[in-house]
Amino acid sequence: MITVSAVECVKVSKVYGEANVVLKDLSFSLAEGEILAVTGPSGCGKTTLLRIIGLIDRPTAGKVIVKGHDTSDMDEDELVELRRTYIGFSFQEPTFIPTLSVLENVLLPIYPIARGHELKRWKERALELLEALGLSGLERRKPGKLSTGQRKRVDLARALLKDPDILIADEPTASVDEATAELIREVLTSYTESGEKALIFAVHRDPELLRMADRHLDLTKT
Amino acid sequence: MLYFGLPRYYFTEEDAKALAEIEGVNCVIKAADFLIDWNPGTDKFAENAAKVIEVLYMKYRNSGDPRLRAMAKAMEQEVAKMNMTLDEYFRWVAANRINYSLWVLAVETNKTTDILTYFNNVMKGRFLSPGEENAIVMSSAVLEDTGLEVGDETELVLCGKVYKLRIIGSIPPPMFPISVMDLGFLIRALKEAYGANASALPIYTRFFLKLRSPAYMDQVVSRVMSLLPGAWISFPAARAEVITRLLESFRASYNFMAIALVTVAVTCAVGLRGLEAMKNKREIGLLKAMGWAAGDLMTYVLVQAFVLGVASGAVAVALLLLIAPYIRALLMPNLTGVTGPARLTLSCLVESLAHRIPSPTMLLLDPLVGAAVSVGGSLVSLAYYLGLTPAETLRET
Numbered sequence: 001m002i003t004v005s006a007v008e009c010v011k012v013s014k015v016y017g018e019a020n021v022v023l024k025d026l027s028f029s030l031a032e033g034e035i036l037a038v039t040g041p042s043g044c045g046k047t048t049l050l051r052i053i054g055l056i057d058r059p060t061a062g063k064v065i066v067k068g069h070d071t072s073d074m075d076e077d078e079l080v081e082l083r084r085t086y087i088g089f090s091f092q093e094p095t096f097i098p099t100l101s102v103l104e105n106v107l108l109p110i111y112p113i114a115r116g117h118e119l120k121r122w123k124e125r126a127l128e129l130l131e132a133l134g135l136s137g138l139e140r141r142k143p144g145k146l147s148t149g150q151r152k153r154v155d156l157a158r159a160l161l162k163d164p165d166i167l168i169a170d171e172p173t174a175s176v177d178e179a180t181a182e183l184i185r186e187v188l189t190s191y192t193e194s195g196e197k198a199l200i201f202a203v204h205r206d207p208e209l210l211r212m213a214d215r216h217l218d219l220t221k222t
Numbered sequence: 223m224l225y226f227g228l229p230r231y232y233f234t235e236e237d238a239k240a241l242a243e244i245e246g247v248n249c250v251i252k253a254a255d256f257l258i259d260w261n262p263g264t265d266k267f268a269e270n271a272a273k274v275i276e277v278l279y280m281k282y283r284n285s286g287d288p289r290l291r292a293m294a295k296a297m298e299q300e301v302a303k304m305n306m307t308l309d310e311y312f313r314w315v316a317a318n319r320i321n322y323s324l325w326v327l328a329v330e331t332n333k334t335t336d337i338l339t340y341f342n343n344v345m346k347g348r349f350l351s352p353g354e355e356n357a358i359v360m361s362s363a364v365l366e367d368t369g370l371e372v373g374d375e376t377e378l379v380l381c382g383k384v385y386k387l388r389i390i391g392s393i394p395p396p397m398f399p400i401s402v403m404d405l406g407f408l409i410r411a412l413k414e415a416y417g418a419n420a421s422a423l424p425i426y427t428r429f430f431l432k433l434r435s436p437a438y439m440d441q442v443v444s445r446v447m448s449l450l451p452g453a454w455i456s457f458p459a460a461r462a463e464v465i466t467r468l469l470e471s472f473r474a475s476y477n478f479m480a481i482a483l484v485t486v487a488v489t490c491a492v493g494l495r496g497l498e499a500m501k502n503k504r505e506i507g508l509l510k511a512m513g514w515a516a517g518d519l520m521t522y523v524l525v526q527a528f529v530l531g532v533a534s535g536a537v538a539v540a541l542l543l544l545i546a547p548y549i550r551a552l553l554m555p556n557l558t559g560v561t562g563p564a565r566l567t568l569s570c571l572v573e574s575l576a577h578r579i580p581s582p583t584m585l586l587l588d589p590l591v592g593a594a595v596s597v598g599g600s601l602v603s604l605a606y607y608l609g610l611t612p613a614e615t616l617r618e619t
Contacts, residue, residue, distance in 0.1 A: 051613055056510075056511050056612040057612070058613075077515060080510070080516075081515075084513030084515075087513075089511055095507070095508040097508070108508070108512050109512040111514075111518075112515065112518035
C-alpha cells in the first residue's frame, strides 16, 4: 500500500538577512496519525519551522511537501488553498481581530468558504470546541478581555475548527497554569485519537506534552 | 413698488384687503398666474411647429440621456409603422398631436399705468391699456418659438370655447418669461367658460404693492411677512449692481464653506482609513494564515472601507447640520451697510439661500465622497498587503 506523508521536509533551510541561519538542511517526514514534538531552546527556530510547515513562511532552500503536494513552486493562491484544506495553526502569541467576539474569531477560517446555511453548523462546532476547552460563556466576549490562557485556548479552538488533517501548535501550553495545560493536552489527545491526524507542536517546558509525542525533533541537534 | 407671491399657494380678496390697510401702501395690484390651453392659430405657426418637432426629434436623438434617445427611437418606429417620411411625420404630429399651453399672468391693468418698473419693459409694440380686452402681451421667447409676431392673432381655449386675442406687444423672457393679460377680462372669460366650476374665482397668486415712498419699505415688508408668513418677496431693486456683487460674495463664501467642509470630511476619511490600514496589517496576516485568499481579503477590506467611509461621511453631514446655523450667522453680516430696497431684496435672497445650507445635494454626496475616498485609500493599502506573505505581516509583533 502506498501511503502519503502528512508533511515532509527535504533539506529545509531558513536564513534571515545575510547570515542569520535559523534552520539548515533539515529533513524529516511526518506520517498521518503521527505526533511530532519540536523541541529546543528559545531562538533555535521552532516557530520558524512550524510557520514553514504551516505554509505561512517559505524556506530559503529545500522543499516542504504537504499531503503529497510539493509547495516549492506554488504561488500564494495555491498555498492558501493547501492551508485552507489541510492545516490548522495555533500561534505562540495568538492574534485576534479585536472588534470581533471570541466566537466570531474562532469562525474566521470558515467565513470565506461557508455558505449561509452552513454557518449554523459551524457555530455549533465552534461552541463545542470552546466548551471542550473550558471557555463556555465567553463566546460573546471581545478577545481583549481574555487572559493569556484563555487566548491560547481560543486560538486552539480556531485551529481545530475545520478538524484539519494537520494541526500545528506553537507552544500550546506555554504561559498557562497547569489546569489549563491539562485541558489543552486532553483536547490535543482527543484530536489525535482517530489515528488519522498529524500533530506537530513546539514545546519548551512541558514534559507532559512532550510525552504525548511519538517522535521528538530536537532543533539543537540539527 | 414691491412684489411677492407664494409658490403653489393662492391669496384671497381678504388678503388683498389686509394688504391695502398696511400703512404706507398706496395701491394693491392683484394678479394671478394661469396655464391655459392655447392654439397659436396661424398658418405660419403650423409650418413652424413641424420645424419645432424636428428640432425636438434631433435633440432627443443626439441626447446623452437614454430615455430621450428611446423617445427618438419610438418616433422612428412610429414613422415606419405609419409609412411616412420624417418630414411628413413632423407635420402630422404638429397638426394632430400637440396640445399647447400658455403661461399667462393676468394683472389689474387699470392700476399699472403709472408704474415705471416691471411693466415698462415692452420690447416691441405696447403694454396693455387699462382694462383692455382680447389683447395679450407675449413673452418674446414664446413668439420666437412659435413664429408669431406682434400684430398677429392667437387663440386661447377655455373649456372648448375659443377666445381670439391680438398680440399687442412682446416682453423679454429673462425678467418676464410669461405672457400678460388683463385680470378682469380673463376672470370673466374663465367664469363664462367654466360656469360653476370657476366659482372660487377670483383668487390671486401675486400682489404688486405700490408704496407712498421708499421710506415705508421696511415696515411694509415686515407687516407682509407677519400677515403672509413665508411669502416670497421681490424688489425691483434700483441697486441691482450692488446686489449682484454682494450675492456673488455670498455665493463665494458659501462655496468656500462647502469646499472647506468637504475637505475636512475627506481628510477625516483618509486619516481614519490610514490609521485603520496600519492597524489592519496584523489582522490581514492572521486572515492570510487562516486561509483567506486574495479575493476574500479584498472583499473584507473594501466592505469595511465602504462602511467606514459612509460612516465618516455621515459624521461630516452631522457636523454640517450642526454648524449650519453658525455658517448662516457668519454670512448674514455681509448685508450690513446696504440700505433701502437693495437691503430688503438681499435679506430675502440671502435668507432663502442660507436656508439651503447645507444643500441637500451635499448632504447626499458627503457619505458617498467619504466612501469613495475610503475605498480608494484601501485599494492602495490592499495592493501593499496582498504583496506580503503571511509571515511578513505577522512578523512585526
